[in-house]
Amino acid sequence: MWKLLSLIQQQLVWSIPSAMIAGILFGVIVDPRFLKAAIIPLTFLMVYPMMINLQVKEVFSGGDYRVQIVTQLINFAVIPFFDYFVGQWFFHDQPLIALGLLLSALLPTSGMTISWTGFAKGNVSAAIKMTVVGLIAGSIITPFYAQWLMGTVVEIPLASVFQQILVIVFLPLVLGIVTQRILITTVGQNKYNKNLKQKFPAFSTLGVLGVVFVAMALRAKGIVANPWMLVSLLLPLAIVYSGNFLLSTIVGKLFFNRDDAIALVYGTVMRNLSIALAIAMTAFGKEGSEIALIISMAYIIQVQAAAWYVKFTDRIFGKPIEAV
Secondary structure, three states, X not given: OHHHHHHHHHOHHHHHHHHHHHHHHHHHHOOHHHHHHHHHHHHHHHHHHHHHOOOHHHHHHOOOHHHHHHHHHHHHHXXXXXXXXXXXXXXXXXXXXXXXXXXXXXXXXXXXXXXXXXXXXOOHHHHHHHHHHHHHHHHHHHHHHHHHHHOOOOOOXXXXXXXXXHXXXXXXXXXXXXXXXXXXXXXXXXXXXXHHHHHHHHHHHHHHHHHHHHHHHHOHHHHHHOOHXXXXXXXXXXXXXXXXXXXXXXXXXXXXXXXXXXXXXHHHHOEOHHHHHHHHHHHOHHHHHXXXXXXXXXXXXXXXXXXXXXXXXXXXHOOOHHHO
């Protein structure tokens, strides 16, 4: 079972589209409205395991303030506005899709920020801090940005968004910290790191696939009536990720050493699509499945782009010192 879950997690670029196709087929054949009851449990399955491995203590270790500050400036003062303008350009007559793009922009970093930084031999400690700070800051600021930028064309249920963020971000965060401490106390740090830590992301992936399945099933008839809808989301997403990679690479190359630059790239380009998907599906009622469309498609672009960037990291920033 663990091998299967691990394979699914490693092959998100295929497992996400498979879940999308399965959801569309299911929604065409069966009335999918009963699946709405599964949204909250699947959301919790998606978010809670992710929080268990979060290393909150790392935030207070200090030592890399400059790269942390620049990272969050890019995350909250540049990328949301870039994504907003791309959304307005491509989806001026589809405000819910534009809102989905904005939601993904407002929630920076994910567990994969740390993983990809490690694969590229960057500053993992800095990436951990970026992940924690980005998660908390993004969760707090998202409702305000969404209301400010999209509130005139989409009704933003502020109270509902705040309530859902408490339920799907901060409650799992607290439970995750408590669970981590209990496990370490029970089995020891070494056994936790060796045997347990790597298993939790697989459960998160199952939650992601479940939520994507439900989102597609609920929108299935509209998608089948207009299949071009999904394909049309790829170009703006490609522009967004290309622009984000380009900006972060230039800033990293000009102002930081190799390890910090790699952490900055993955700390700004990677978005917490799981949290964005959870907010879309739980806070916006029946409109949530349409908002979730572009977030689901973003998984495909993000995973592929991050993997390819690792291959070119040494060419861009040079080889790590121990490899020279």
